[in-house]
Amino acid sequence: MANCFVGDVQGCYDDLRRLLDMAGFDPAHDTLWLAGDLVARGPDSLAVLRYAHSLGERAVCILGNHDLHLLAVAEGVAPLKKKDRLHPLMEAPDRDALLDWLRHRPLLAESEHPTRPVLMVHAGLPPSWDVATARRCAREVETLLRGDQYSWLLHHMYGDQPDAWHEGLLGIERYRYIINSFTRMRFCHLDGRLDFKCKLGPDESTPGLRPWFELRARRDEDPILVFGHWAALMGNTGRDHIKALDTGCVWGNSLTLWRQEDDALFSTPCPAYAR
DSSP states (O other): OOEEEEOOOTTOHHHHHHHHHHTTOOTTTOEEEEOSOOSSSSSOHHHHHHHHHHTGGGEEEOOOHHHHHHHHHHTTSSOOOGGGOOHHHHTOTTHHHHHHHHHTSOSOEEEOOSSOOEEEOSSOOOTTOOHHHHHHHHHHHHHHHTSTTHHHHHHHOOSOOOOSOOTTOOHHHHHHHHHHHHHTOOEEETTSOEEOSOOSOGGGSOTTEEEGGGSSOOOTTOOEEEEOSOGGGTTOOSOTTEEEOOOOTTBTSEEEEEETTTTEEEEEEOOBOOO
16 A cells, blocks of 8 residues: 655646556555645646545545635635636536535645654645644644634635734634645745745745745654645755655646655656646
């Protein structure tokens, strides 16, 4: 049995299936881990959701910013943008079932292994959070997404503030910080505050900003951390225990898979779908 982790698919269904064939993925025995942003600017978000849903327990999918935006669109909170290419999904007969399945996905998922446990998130973990805090915060927001406050949360989740964490944060400010950390974060200020303006690579960033993972102190008990979201990294963090899997498939670069058991990487080139 293999655990196969894939970066942001963003609706690139054919590329995903080609990559899985390349890696020898067997849905009868292996598990597919998708690091968020299953949907958006690729050509077939509907097929990606249908495939992930069809795998049942053989697929572990977390929520990315584009997935949450899709849920907000369906709830009437945000407009449907033409560039997101989501109209076929929104008009599909199984739309409601797929969206209900999507809103029950976690913000954080973990793969157990005796020597190499893995924690997967979409964007990252703030420098001030340990793993226990990340788990607890993920569960808080997941409970809201799956409960009666679902619509309220989607209506109020947008915004860049607060940008600093403390345990005293309450209500929507707390939930917005958690959502932004898990699904939107790239750079942090040197004092740990989140920055959402810079989307470049680390070598092109504004002085005073650092990638979130450079500000995290490594703890011996930390699992391997897998994330997506940041295509400009092109898979390079400079850290063996932190793996970036968004390699810009939808932008004409590649879709990448990491297999946990033998530390193997697979990659397939993709057409440029996004404009």
